[in-house]
Amino acid sequence: MHRTDEEHEQLRLIRRYVTPGRRYLKLGGALLGMSERDRDTFLRKLGRAAGGISPRELDALLDRGWRECTAAAWLIAVAGRTEFRERLGGLLLASRGPFVGQAYCVCLASFGTSADADILEAYLDRYLPRADLYYDQTAALGALLLLDAKLGADHAARFLTPDGLWQQWIDGPPGKDRDAPDTYREFIGQLLACADVAAKHCPDRLT
Numbered sequence: 001m002h003r004t005d006e007e008h009e010q011l012r013l014i015r016r017y018v019t020p021g022r023r024y025l026k027l028g029g030a031l032l033g034m035s036e037r038d039r040d041t042f043l044r045k046l047g048r049a050a051g052g053i054s055p056r057e058l059d060a061l062l063d064r065g066w067r068e069c070t071a072a073a074w075l076i077a078v079a080g081r082t083e084f085r086e087r088l089g090g091l092l093l094a095s096r097g098p099f100v101g102q103a104y105c106v107c108l109a110s111f112g113t114s115a116d117a118d119i120l121e122a123y124l125d126r127y128l129p130r131a132d133l134y135y136d137q138t139a140a141l142g143a144l145l146l147l148d149a150k151l152g153a154d155h156a157a158r159f160l161t162p163d164g165l166w167q168q169w170i171d172g173p174p175g176k177d178r179d180a181p182d183t184y185r186e187f188i189g190q191l192l193a194c195a196d197v198a199a200k201h202c203p204d205r206l207t
Contacts, residue, residue, distance in 0.1 A: 010064070013057055017049055017071055024067040027074045028102055029187075031194050043194055047201025050078035062087060066100040073103035077110040078198045080205050085111060089119035092136070093126060101136030106191045109143040117155045120144040128165035131172020138177075141166065142184030146192065149185070156181075 018024050021042065031039060053075055061072035062084075069091065076084045085108070092104040108116040123140045127133055144156045159166045160181060170176050199205050 010060065013060055014068065017053055017061065017075065018068050024071050027070050032190055043198040044201045046074065047078055047198040050075040050198065051203035058084065066097045069100045070103045073107045074195065077107040077195045078202050082111050085115060092119065092123055095135050102139040105136060105139040105143040106188060106195060109146050109188055109192055110195050112147065112150055114151060117144060117147045117153065121155050124159055128159065128169045131169050134174065134176060137169060138184045139188060141181055142188035145181060145185035146188050
């Protein structure tokens with residue numbers, strides 16, 4: 001079976017930006033478990049990749065599955081490509097696939113504006129009432145708390161009132177972790193710090 005030019009281009013993108021060193025599997029909590037040396041090497045390569053990928057190529061990755069979308073979201077965060085805010089927000093709110101929502105939350109937190117907080121609020125408004133769905137509520141809350149701290153805002157406060165949406169979601173089935181909300185803020189903050197390190201190695205990073 002002969003591949004089309006489009007298929008060849010997609011494979012090239014995946015091999016260059018998604019699968020080197022199983023990149024897509026390491027963009028998340030696995031980063032924090034690396035040795036300092038391995039993490040620095042990984043983030044240096046990530047920063048260079050973020051500087052080398054074009055907007056058209058990022059769009060092509062975002063049209064594919066969770067592996068490609070995870071890599072694309074991190075590359076967008078590292079390069080500071082805020083023009084992808086609306087696209088990533090739509091993907092987060094749709095929650096059409098597993099594993100990638102955390103990457104969208106990290107990226108929105110990296111942009112660091114009230115517009116990003118609005119997207120995270122919209123996500124929590126949509127998915128906290130669904131106690132049966134364990135999606136990316138913790139990542140979204142952590143990112144929103146992080147943005148609140150940066151912006152001097154209180155977007156997250158209404159979710160955290162006694163018997164509010166957060167508590168209702170935690171209490172609903174199935175069983176969920178009962179870590180304090182600040183635990184999720186700290187976790188997203190650690191991932192964002194990794195993105196910041198990678199950004200130092202990104203040529204012509206957008207500011």
